[in-house]
Amino acid sequence: MHSFRVSRLAKPTWLLGLAIIFAVGPNASVASEPQTVAISSAVSPSILADNRGAISEVLFHFPASDNFGIRDVIADLLLKLNPQVNVVVACPNRSTVEIFEQELGRKARLGGRSVRVFDVGMDISMWARDRCIARQHPDGSHASLLVPRPFPTFDVWRLNEVYTPFALEAVGAFPDARATSLILEGGNIVSNARYAFVGANVIDENRAGQENPENSKRLMRDLRQLAGKEVILVGDENFEVPWDHVDMYLTPVGDNTLLLADPELASQILGVDSIDLSLTDDQDQESVSSIDTAFILDQIAERLRRSGFVVLRLPTIINYPEQWMVTYNNVLMDERENGRTVFMPIYGIDALDAYAKRVYEQIGFRVETVDVMGIYESGGALRCVTNVTRRGANKPAKAS
Numbered sequence: 001m002h003s004f005r006v007s008r009l010a011k012p013t014w015l016l017g018l019a020i021i022f023a024v025g026p027n028a029s030v031a032s033e034p035q036t037v038a039i040s041s042a043v044s045p046s047i048l049a050d051n052r053g054a055i056s057e058v059l060f061h062f063p064a065s066d067n068f069g070i071r072d073v074i075a076d077l078l079l080k081l082n083p084q085v086n087v088v089v090a091c092p093n094r095s096t097v098e099i100f101e102q103e104l105g106r107k108a109r110l111g112g113r114s115v116r117v118f119d120v121g122m123d124i125s126m127w128a129r130d131r132c133i134a135r136q137h138p139d140g141s142h143a144s145l146l147v148p149r150p151f152p153t154f155d156v157w158r159l160n161e162v163y164t165p166f167a168l169e170a171v172g173a174f175p176d177a178r179a180t181s182l183i184l185e186g187g188n189i190v191s192n193a194r195y196a197f198v199g200a201n202v203i204d205e206n207r208a209g210q211e212n213p214e215n216s217k218r219l220m221r222d223l224r225q226l227a228g229k230e231v232i233l234v235g236d237e238n239f240e241v242p243w244d245h246v247d248m249y250l251t252p253v254g255d256n257t258l259l260l261a262d263p264e265l266a267s268q269i270l271g272v273d274s275i276d277l278s279l280t281d282d283q284d285q286e287s288v289s290s291i292d293t294a295f296i297l298d299q300i301a302e303r304l305r306r307s308g309f310v311v312l313r314l315p316t317i318i319n320y321p322e323q324w325m326v327t328y329n330n331v332l333m334d335e336r337e338n339g340r341t342v343f344m345p346i347y348g349i350d351a352l353d354a355y356a357k358r359v360y361e362q363i364g365f366r367v368e369t370v371d372v373m374g375i376y377e378s379g380g381a382l383r384c385v386t387n388v389t390r391r392g393a394n395k396p397a398k399a400s
Helices: 070-080 094-108 156-170 213-227 263-270 293-306 350-362
Strands: 003-005 055-061 086-091 115-119 145-147 177-179 189-191 195-199 230-234 250-252 257-262 274-276 310-319 324-327 332-336 339-346 365-371 387-391
Touching: 070 094, 070 365, 086 094, 086 156, 094 115, 145 156, 156 177, 189 250, 195 213, 195 250, 213 230, 257 263, 257 293, 263 274, 263 293, 263 310, 263 350, 293 310, 310 350, 339 350, 350 365
Parallel strands: 003 274, 055 086, 086 115, 145 177, 195 230, 257 310, 339 365
Antiparallel strands: 055 387, 189 195, 250 257, 310 324, 332 339
């Protein structure tokens, strides 16, 4: 039997790598819990479609530590994103603002791009996507950034990030940020013009009393109100999911076409019978879930096809024990008059990188690749570190 072994370049230490502080800068405060607001079903804003419209604005987190190569990823994206894309950068302190300006400031502003850099006064990670969900009005203007309720298990560092959108609001980066009652990280919702796709683990994450059918209906109603469009829960027949965030394994590339991750396809491309993802010495085999991600993804594909979607598959390597993926689903898509561009992560696995690139090209995308080898073992890729907070005015949905 042939196997393909994926070795890890470095042991992730992101839980320990940064000093944990509450707001200490002049621009932010963590004085009190934000008040939760209800989301009216009558409002017109909706979350941004991942596949429609020109990217107008993005948010990056520029953390104090560069242990995972995030600065290289941001630098590459700034080079490749259209110069008309405005950029907001959140930094944990004044010295990090100065580092950004020294290392990337001039390059970031090439072509006249607007780049606004803010000291939010608290330690933050590179994951800009998860702590706020951007919405906009049909004319393309900003609507409130929605800030999901944090998990009860969040440590101080991640609780800091819950306040980052409010700190950015306070310094004028965004017009409005509002807390919501839902637990829903930004990576666990993706969208096209018609539907929002949410990982079915959102049910357990908001479990409190959901055994009651009325409470389950209320959760779906709240999700629809948050998204501003119909919601499809993504999971197998038992609502199991292969990963905590749906943007790691599902990509809506059209109003009717989806790309879905496929571990067995990766094995076939590499010409092996299995991909050996051995545990490190300090991991206990008995503590690792035996989740069959390939089976769950195949079930998800079948369910989506029965619902009328065209489902194409992309290779993936899922290291569940060590919580990282080689994923070609975690992308950014930019639609302009001269065509569609996808910013796709690559991993130095030439056969998989090339296959995924061809899939996107065959469905009409120009492909810009971004090396994510410095960050992927921390559990994410391009969409995770880039929060698209504004796009060109919404266009009418069309079948594709």
